Amino acid sequence: MSKYSFLDDYSEGCHPNILQALVDTNMSQQTAYGNDDYCRQAKDLIREHLCTDDTPIYFIAGGTLANLIIIASALRAHESVIAVSSGHIELRETGAIEATGHKIITVPPVDGKLTVEAVESALTSNSHFPHMTRPRMVYISNATETGTVYTKAELQALSAVCRSNNLLLLLDGARLASALTADINDLTLQDIAALTDIFWVGGTKVGALLGEAVVIPNPQLAIDFDFHIKQRGALLAKGRVLGLQFLELFKNDLLFELARSANESAQKLAKAATDNGFQLAATTESNQIFLILPNSLIEHLQERFEFYIWEKVDDKSSVIRLVTSWATDESQVQLFIEAMAAANEAA
Amino acid sequence: MSKYSFLDDYSEGCHPNILQALVDTNMSQQTAYGNDDYCRQAKDLIREHLCTDDTPIYFIAGGTLANLIIIASALRAHESVIAVSSGHIELRETGAIEATGHKIITVPPVDGKLTVEAVESALTSNSHFPHMTRPRMVYISNATETGTVYTKAELQALSAVCRSNNLLLLLDGARLASALTADINDLTLQDIAALTDIFWVGGTKVGALLGEAVVIPNPQLAIDFDFHIKQRGALLAKGRVLGLQFLELFKNDLLFELARSANESAQKLAKAATDNGFQLAATTESNQIFLILPNSLIEHLQERFEFYIWEKVDDKSSVIRLVTSWATDESQVQLFIEAMAAANEAA
Amino acid sequence: MSKYSFLDDYSEGCHPNILQALVDTNMSQQTAYGNDDYCRQAKDLIREHLCTDDTPIYFIAGGTLANLIIIASALRAHESVIAVSSGHIELRETGAIEATGHKIITVPPVDGKLTVEAVESALTSNSHFPHMTRPRMVYISNATETGTVYTKAELQALSAVCRSNNLLLLLDGARLASALTADINDLTLQDIAALTDIFWVGGTKVGALLGEAVVIPNPQLAIDFDFHIKQRGALLAKGRVLGLQFLELFKNDLLFELARSANESAQKLAKAATDNGFQLAATTESNQIFLILPNSLIEHLQERFEFYIWEKVDDKSSVIRLVTSWATDESQVQLFIEAMAAANEAA
Amino acid sequence: MSKYSFLDDYSEGCHPNILQALVDTNMSQQTAYGNDDYCRQAKDLIREHLCTDDTPIYFIAGGTLANLIIIASALRAHESVIAVSSGHIELRETGAIEATGHKIITVPPVDGKLTVEAVESALTSNSHFPHMTRPRMVYISNATETGTVYTKAELQALSAVCRSNNLLLLLDGARLASALTADINDLTLQDIAALTDIFWVGGTKVGALLGEAVVIPNPQLAIDFDFHIKQRGALLAKGRVLGLQFLELFKNDLLFELARSANESAQKLAKAATDNGFQLAATTESNQIFLILPNSLIEHLQERFEFYIWEKVDDKSSVIRLVTSWATDESQVQLFIEAMAAANEAA
Structure with a gap:
């Protein structure tokens, strides 16, 4: 897969x-x-x-x-x-x-x-x-x-x-x-x-x-x-x-509808991150999300998702960048959120 | 139309x-x-x-x-x-x-x-x-x-x-x-x-x-x-x-098949032109045809077709350029040929 | 020398x-x-x-x-x-x-x-x-x-x-x-x-x-x-x-005085050429002279002068270009003219 | 003057x-x-x-x-x-x-x-x-x-x-x-x-x-x-x-002799400045001198000399740049030095 x-x-x-x-x-x-x-x-x-x-x-x-x-x-x-x-x-x-x-x-x-x-x-x-x-x-x-x-x-x-x-x-x-x-x-x-x-x-x-x-x-x-x-x-x-x-x-206005949808996916991801105790490296204003996550969680997420590791924060955590779009699959957003929630509970 | x-x-x-x-x-x-x-x-x-x-x-x-x-x-x-x-x-x-x-x-x-x-x-x-x-x-x-x-x-x-x-x-x-x-x-x-x-x-x-x-x-x-x-x-x-x-x-080799088809349409047009007594301004080697036609026929053709008038030959005739392609409609080629034939017969 | x-x-x-x-x-x-x-x-x-x-x-x-x-x-x-x-x-x-x-x-x-x-x-x-x-x-x-x-x-x-x-x-x-x-x-x-x-x-x-x-x-x-x-x-x-x-x-107006002098040297050379029966390849209007000379004379002149051989005219003659300037030595102009005259007399 | x-x-x-x-x-x-x-x-x-x-x-x-x-x-x-x-x-x-x-x-x-x-x-x-x-x-x-x-x-x-x-x-x-x-x-x-x-x-x-x-x-x-x-x-x-x-x-090696002379003039100016209690804004290594001088002295010097005021240091002093060269007049260097000394004594 x-x-x-x-x-x-x-x-x-x-x-x-x-x-x-x-x-x-x-x-x-x-x-x-x-x-x-x-x-x-x-x-x-x-x-x-x-x-x-x-x-x-x-x-x-x-x-x-x-x-x-x-x-x-x-x-x-x-x-x-x-x-x-x-x-x-x-x-x-x-x-x-x-x-x-x-x-x-x-x-x-x-x-x-x-x-x-x-x-x-x-x-x-x-x-x-x-x-x-x-x-x-x-x-x-x-x-x-x-x-x-x-x-x-x-x-x-x-x-x-x-x-x-x-x-x-x-x-x-x-x-x-x-x-x-x-x-x-x-x-x-x-x-x-x-x-x-x-x-x-x-x-x-x-x-x-x-x-x-x-x-x-x-x-x-x-x-x-x-x-x-x-x-x-x-x-x-x-x-x-x-x-x-x-x-x-x-x-x-299809263009704006699609952009709005991408922004909403971004907001979901950003909100889920903070709800689960993770920090944002920058305010999520449009369709890019910059999250600070523990490296262990990042490695786990990389098994199912592709995203950029933006920069190192410290020995245990890094900033990752997620980009959402008109084509973003909401079920994948959900899976990503669930993985963060599971990591939070486990911690 | x-x-x-x-x-x-x-x-x-x-x-x-x-x-x-x-x-x-x-x-x-x-x-x-x-x-x-x-x-x-x-x-x-x-x-x-x-x-x-x-x-x-x-x-x-x-x-x-x-x-x-x-x-x-x-x-x-x-x-x-x-x-x-x-x-x-x-x-x-x-x-x-x-x-x-x-x-x-x-x-x-x-x-x-x-x-x-x-x-x-x-x-x-x-x-x-x-x-x-x-x-x-x-x-x-x-x-x-x-x-x-x-x-x-x-x-x-x-x-x-x-x-x-x-x-x-x-x-x-x-x-x-x-x-x-x-x-x-x-x-x-x-x-x-x-x-x-x-x-x-x-x-x-x-x-x-x-x-x-x-x-x-x-x-x-x-x-x-x-x-x-x-x-x-x-x-x-x-x-x-x-x-x-x-x-x-x-x-x-779809590419070559399409190009060959365009060339064939060009040959049909070129052959029909000479068959009907019109001259080519250049040998038709690929999908461009340069025909010398009487201006009266050109005007008549322009009612149904779009093409470039390439240059003046003399007061009564000009060179026109036709381009054929992968998408050329053969029935339109046929109509063009018929118009040349009709002009030839009328002359 | x-x-x-x-x-x-x-x-x-x-x-x-x-x-x-x-x-x-x-x-x-x-x-x-x-x-x-x-x-x-x-x-x-x-x-x-x-x-x-x-x-x-x-x-x-x-x-x-x-x-x-x-x-x-x-x-x-x-x-x-x-x-x-x-x-x-x-x-x-x-x-x-x-x-x-x-x-x-x-x-x-x-x-x-x-x-x-x-x-x-x-x-x-x-x-x-x-x-x-x-x-x-x-x-x-x-x-x-x-x-x-x-x-x-x-x-x-x-x-x-x-x-x-x-x-x-x-x-x-x-x-x-x-x-x-x-x-x-x-x-x-x-x-x-x-x-x-x-x-x-x-x-x-x-x-x-x-x-x-x-x-x-x-x-x-x-x-x-x-x-x-x-x-x-x-x-x-x-x-x-x-x-x-x-x-x-x-x-x-030193600039114009110098240019005029260069032009005069050019006119002298051009006039001497035609006086001696040689043709100009172009009218001499400013300080460039284009002369048609026999190749034998050209070779002779090359022993004492430097100039460009501009182009071949036929097997026996070529166009040469002479440029005069503010610094042109009139005694050298004279020598060049004499060489042309001598060639003319010899011919 | x-x-x-x-x-x-x-x-x-x-x-x-x-x-x-x-x-x-x-x-x-x-x-x-x-x-x-x-x-x-x-x-x-x-x-x-x-x-x-x-x-x-x-x-x-x-x-x-x-x-x-x-x-x-x-x-x-x-x-x-x-x-x-x-x-x-x-x-x-x-x-x-x-x-x-x-x-x-x-x-x-x-x-x-x-x-x-x-x-x-x-x-x-x-x-x-x-x-x-x-x-x-x-x-x-x-x-x-x-x-x-x-x-x-x-x-x-x-x-x-x-x-x-x-x-x-x-x-x-x-x-x-x-x-x-x-x-x-x-x-x-x-x-x-x-x-x-x-x-x-x-x-x-x-x-x-x-x-x-x-x-x-x-x-x-x-x-x-x-x-x-x-x-x-x-x-x-x-x-x-x-x-x-x-x-x-x-x-x-005229080139090097001239450059050395320019450097020496620069060293003289730099040394005189520090001897008289003024600071250098940068070490003088070649022929440019960056001095920090009181604005009052700068104004006084400007009556007899031209130089760039490089930047403001504080309300009372600025950095000036002096450039010496192969052509620097040593008597003018001396006058500049004397002006600095006089200012120092007056202070």
Whole structure:
């Protein structure tokens, strides 16, 4: 019997609605390169959430690709991006941003998040012009790389510091659906469009086979954006594959429903952990859970489950990371909880 | 009633076998980033064609992405690529190669193909070192951008001139299945692996939703290749989507069967054209047909069909391009042929 | 006895006035990075020629460096440059422009020059957006790489086609002094500032040790230009070395006097050639002479002179290139002329 | 009366020997692009210090240009450089390295220096391949950006950790002459060639008008290095200007004599400061002095001298930086010392 994986939120294929739509539309002839009916309809559905008719939207096959296209399109060669040192573009993209010629200026995160103070400090320490790059963009992720979620007040403050310092604000939304359905969230997609210059809504981690939707509220950043999609190799011949998925995900807000379900599984696991006397290494705000467990229990759990051992706490315990998703099997969550409870009783 | 399109070979979704495989495997949990069972199995199937156990193979979501990753990975900053002026990397990739820092040296094609003489001429006229880049790679497409196909003798000669001049040979196989099933073809996948340093087999144009398989016979070029896939944003979280499609395409040589079918449709159209007294603007070798038709007939055909008007011949006639595919509806081919026949009779 | 060289216009050191200025100012303490008194004074002198008070001017140590900084600063990643196929950026800069990420679109030259028709043709054949780069800049050299010179009418026409097509016009003036003192010239520095967006006046080939002055009439292109100078490694700590040289070159128009002298030497050589019955392979407009000479005479001349054999004409004769300069020794010119006369008499 | 500047070591022109050599050789015709007699002779002189006949050496007009050429030439696109966060390539080159596509991995300095532990830590935290770049080069400066100097033991240890981890070692020698003549130095040029893969000896800060000599002990890194010099715009037509200066600087070890003199001036200032009861903010090891002075004294000194106020210590005192050089006027050093003594007596 193989193990059940809580390793990530992209271990399965896609939501059944998407599969069905692929089947239903398969032999329809469509214009290539994203000029098909499904892309058009998906964009309209997304724009309903933004309460606009014409915000430019593009679909791109992956997050690193989206980030590098956005940054390469938006910045002149001497301009740089401010990000937290735990940011995806800094830590997990193999120098993709630098490969387009741009420096990333890193600052320490607070709870995984970028703060106004950190932006101001980056501006101060990067002002010896022209011997330093000109900071021109701020990059944040929501949810963050450690699963925390920005509040409206936090995003408003970041947006304000950006606007008063001529900085563009980019929001990486690989797990945006998860953030927007978190218990502590008070932001809407419309807020995000109002407060950022460009952002993207991830599909891959919330039930799509692949695909992210780049939304460009700042019209200046939309100029010739499609050239950059093509130049970086991201213009799919069958763009319909991306459009169709976002059409399904935004139909009846399926995307948010799936994210909410993932968050609820995370809350169950987090609550069960504390109920059984185990500590959380970080507050569970979206679909990532960081638990401190005894090593003996970890070894026991590893017989039936896959998950990351995040870091050592002391000789007897470690932090593990669990990720829940749209596809999480609730019976497996239950088994995991029972194993924690049994361990607690035995102790 | 909407028109039937002969515009390209990527207007439909995917072959039903692929759809079925997506359905069948959907909820299976798989390791991310191309380390899944389907990628592994697909690579093994492809290697059977190469008669090797270990040739490195990677799946990438598009042709421009494949080309830019290969070139950026293989070349040092001062090295350049020789290609025909009609080559895809020169004409249809929005400067993707230059965006990675590399110059393309162009030479005139002969029947869409690169010749040994052209390679030698490029070497001669790019030898004023160090004031010129060092030519280090040769890029060809098979089938070419105009649908012609390399013979074994031609590829052997190109391979030889490359090897004797320390040039790497890259073959862009966006339509390789179509080339290898052309009537005049005498090459096998194994030949191609023996004669090139790196090549890719396109999936998008022969029934996949997306995906190209990069094969690296030259082990030097495989070193750290995966870093470049990630750096250019092409490492899909759900790499299974690519692996699964190639698994289906190479099962029972479906890929070649589909390409052969497309070629046969092309031959039917070409033969019917000449049978009815119309000229071909180029020999039909794979799945592209270039016909010279009277403008009046073209206008008539446009009422029911979509296709590109390639270029003007004279005041009364033009070249049109038709592309057939795995999905081509034979009844529509028949209707097109009947329209030509009717026009012929009327004339 | 060593041979006298007509190989190029940068075989000697610098004009004595520059040497003297280096000696005179040597121990003066000056602010670094181009913020010294000499740079300031040199810019003011140049601006007098432009009849402006504030046109931005920067000094850069070489021509390739100037070209790559200008292009990298001015263009977005998807934008490209139109140039003749014989252009310096295409043929003699080791892919420097591509190394900054930009494609060069080449068109055939007419007498070494770019024509309006060629620009229009490049625009037409590069309009399949977004699959092609967006042409955004036009690059010309005056004098051209083959020594020809643009007339005012020609430059006005190029300027007009650029402005009506949203193209920036860059003029590479490595030999601009030579062009502006050519017999057929009817342009002034002020004209050039009015008709281009950015241009540079070469110092290296007209008596400086090194240095080119970049002039930016289009204020949009001056924004943050200094960052690009630094980013590409061209911000000299002792910027005074460049400023001082341009100060001397522009004092009493020394630069133009030197260029005129070089042109006169060229005219003498050209006239003597035709007087003695030899043909010119191109009209001598500036300081390059392309002569067709019998191979026997060439061999004889090679005993005392160095020059390039440009190309074979037939079995008995070849084109040679002579370059004159500010430093050309008139007695050597005389000896060369005498050798031609003697050969003519002997024939 | 203008102020005397201790701002930097590049405020004056060049050493008189260099001026004289420029005068003496001015009208000699020389081959262009660094193939002149002076470059050849200068390389031979440098090689005497290395006790080799053939180590490749190239002259480049500036430090940032040298660093970016070296890194762009040595690394594949996915490879990165480890440096201290105070390193010149990280802090003072306007993203020049990133503009060539490469990431810099920063670690905290210890006394301005890179430690073995920091290298090992960078390797550990950059090992999540292929989602991270591959660290392939280590960058250090000697003297460091804060004037400290590596001992032989320290450089040996760094060299060893590099070699055992397949890392190339690059030493930025903008102030190498100053380091090698420091009191605590126990390294020779030959040691540096043995322990690094590539390094450069700065000329600009030790009496040249401009110029740095890149030495390449690792033959692998010399392959096609000249193409990169040209591609990045650093191939001076009159390469003689660089060669001649290094010829003079290495004749009778003038370079080291000048650096020693600068160091001695620094020691005088440092000793006088402590003799008069003022504290040093850092040990004075080469030609930079970091003094803590009362703000009132600083204001007084500013009437006659220019220097940087480095940072605030408390409400009453600040750190100032003084830089001495080959050109430092000893009478001005004396005046500065007297001002400190007077302030001490008055206190």
